[in-house]
Amino acid sequence: MPDVGRFFNIDPLSEKYAYQSHYNFSENRVVNARELEGLEAVPINGNECDIQWKVKINNNLGADYSKTLLSDTSKILSQNGVTINVVEDANATFTVNLENPKVDLKNMQLINGESAMDGDTYGGAVTSKDSPRTLAHELGHKAGQDHIFDDTSKVPNTAENKDNLMNSGGNTNESLQSTTGTKLQEVQSNDMKSHINTVYQNTQKIINNEKNNNKTN
Numbered sequence: 001m002p003d004v005g006r007f008f009n010i011d012p013l014s015e016k017y018a019y020q021s022h023y024n025f026s027e028n029r030v031v032n033a034r035e036l037e038g039l040e041a042v043p044i045n046g047n048e049c050d051i052q053w054k055v056k057i058n059n060n061l062g063a064d065y066s067k068t069l070l071s072d073t074s075k076i077l078s079q080n081g082v083t084i085n086v087v088e089d090a091n092a093t094f095t096v097n098l099e100n101p102k103v104d105l106k107n108m109q110l111i112n113g114e115s116a117m118d119g120d121t122y123g124g125a126v127t128s129k130d131s132p133r134t135l136a137h138e139l140g141h142k143a144g145q146d147h148i149f150d151d152t153s154k155v156p157n158t159a160e161n162k163d164n165l166m167n168s169g170g171n172t173n174e175s176l177q178s179t180t181g182t183k184l185q186e187v188q189s190n191d192m193k194s195h196i197n198t199v200y201q202n203t204q205k206i207i208n209n210e211k212n213n214n215k216t217n
Helices: 069-077 132-142 186-216
Strands: 033-035 041-043 049-059 082-088 095-098 102-104 109-111 113-115 125-128
Touching (some): 049 186, 069 082, 113 132, 125 132
Parallel strands (some): 049 082, 049 095, 095 125
Antiparallel strands (some): 113 125
């Protein structure tokens, strides 16, 4: 109600965006987005893509983890016009298991993080030490990104890409091994954007169908 400066009705999409207040305007993004009659926030810059990735934290470190872990991880994943915000939500179905590095005696190497290459960005899980780069790397796998030294990688395993986020100490070319790089190529960012949106939208369709079936029954 612009005449009194108050919101009178609950946002019609409040059930879809449970992490937002019922009365938020433009998802609280009044600087870089606009809203169309109570619907989703629409970025002012049409090329921008803002994704919120909700995760549940399972802390097995035996100590508190860095307060900026998720925000620093988000900064690494947010490149090439794609913004990925990793936020903590106790009710999320995706789990981040924080653990101290493990020693793999068989291969004589230190394991800083692990993830199943199943591309499950909604109900999956990753394991990581308290490190933004390691967590970003494992989340990259969950967002459909292969190691650059995998045959299926769209990024060539060359010296120019040694500092790529999806490189690791397991690179088959020992001279190209690296565990510190954080760069992403545009093709990787676009793949992550497409993958996360597709998984989220399909999952929401399933949830909505289940709700409708329960109402019918």
